Amino acid sequence: MGTVTSPKQDRSRATRRRLMEAAIECLAEHGWAGSTVAVVAERAGVSRGAAQHHFPTREDLFTAAVEHVAEERLRKLRAIADATSMTMGPARRYAVVETMVGLYTGPLFRAALQLWVAASHDDGRLRERVTALEARVGRETHRMAVTLLRADEGRPGARETVQGFLDMARGLGLAGLLTDDSARRERVVEQWVEILEGVLGR
Amino acid sequence: MGTVTSPKQDRSRATRRRLMEAAIECLAEHGWAGSTVAVVAERAGVSRGAAQHHFPTREDLFTAAVEHVAEERLRKLRAIADATSMTMGPARRYAVVETMVGLYTGPLFRAALQLWVAASHDDGRLRERVTALEARVGRETHRMAVTLLRADEGRPGARETVQGFLDMARGLGLAGLLTDDSARRERVVEQWVEILEGVLGR
Structure with a gap:
């Protein structure tokens, strides 16, 4: 399947992805104050001009990076869910709970946390962008949890x-x-x- | 009750408290990068020299401030618990849950969060101090939750x-x-x- 792309488009996409991955590592390790476009470009082995071509502002780069990595994690979760058995026994529920908790540990969560905290004492564009991003990712994660846990949202308290x-x-x-x-x-x-078995049923 | 203190000791204690309160406000509003001893001293209306007399380092000031405010919040919680009725009905459990959740919203949580996040990308003294502080406050909060919720820790899962x-x-x-x-x-x-009623019993 997949659309046909030119080698130039492939290279551009690879550069973009490398920049986003470097941005996450950089945020998780050094926090917002230590994460500039220049630092990320150097880490990714990309010129500063090329970085700015892909991401005109610092906010663009870091919010895109967190969104990209979050989507990638959710996509993998969905694939796992599709591949595993359809019976909802305790083993499966344990696997789902553990995997979802795993979304909130590791570099992605650390990076997102740095961004949230920086946004919390910002009055401008960063706060606006991060708030919108958090709402989108939060909705998507909730939907995923409902599906994976087979929660019937009509059930009281579910x-x-x-x-x-x-x-x-x-x-x-x-x-x-x-x-x-x-x-x-x-x-x-x-x-x-x-607890989930008690409220959601087996 | 209370010990007898000289006016000079009273003034010193009041200065210390003012510095700690200003430190919390400053952290919550501006984050770690924007919170220096000089900024806090100015906010508290205290000379920089006096601030340094009370808190020799920046880490001393901010970890002491978070610990002081956390202890104050826990002390208030304890007083509320002592004052309220001894029967553990749904209304009391709701009040306890709501009050404990309240510990994690507002300026204290915001300030502590800034400190945690700054400590997470520090390799030295700040990380060490904040880790020890978090362990102490965490233990104390857990103990308080067990008492207030009347949880029997011998009960499986409690x-x-x-x-x-x-x-x-x-x-x-x-x-x-x-x-x-x-x-x-x-x-x-x-x-x-x-959920708590289900697991801990009424």
Whole structure:
């Protein structure tokens, strides 16, 4: 399938992707203050002019990067969901909960967190862009959680439980920011599988 | 009650408190990069020399400020708990859940978040100090939640459910960083009261 592209378009797309990946690494490691277009361009091995051709402003580069990586993660999740068995046993629910919690740990969450925090004390374009981005990604993640957990949103409390689960996952991401929280996280995840079974049904 | 203090000690204590309160406001509004000892001293109406007498380093000032405000919030919570009725009905559990979620919204959470994020890309003293601070405050908050929710930690899943609840509260704080999330938050809190009743018993 796939559309036919010229070698020039391929190169351009590869450059764009390299810049976005470098932007995420850079944000996660150095925070917003240490992440300029110049630093990212150097890390990606791209000239500053080329970087600015793809992303005219710093806000363009970093919001596009977070959105791109978030979409990629959600796409992979969807593929896993499509490939796995259709029966919703405890093993599958555990796998779904663990995988979704995994969205909120690692470099993507760290990078997004830097962007949220920088946006929270910004009055201009960054705040506006990040707010819109967060709304889009949040909606998409919620939809994905409802599908993967087979939650019937008509059931009382189901919608709020899925939301609370995603809030919890976000909080777990924050708890793992400074120290390795994985042992505690695993126990919380196990308990959440029980809670979700109780509210959403088996 | 209270110990007898000299007017000079009182003044010193008041200065210290003013500096810590200004530090929280400053962190919440401007983030770590914009929060220097000089900026805080000016905001508090204190000379830079006096500020440095109380807090020799920037890390001292900001970690002391977050710890001071967190302790103050926990002390207030304890007082509320002591004052309220001893019966654990749904109304009381709702009040406890709502109040604890309130710890993770507002200026204290915003300030602490700035500090966590700054510490996450620091390799030195700030990271060390903030990690130790987070461990202390986290333990204290967990203990408080167990007491206020009357959770029996011997009951299977009780401990992890209380932890998951605090992770969820932290995630709600993050969700409210850029937009007013209070309507959604209220519904999630209501659902959590149900979940806690299910796991912890009435």
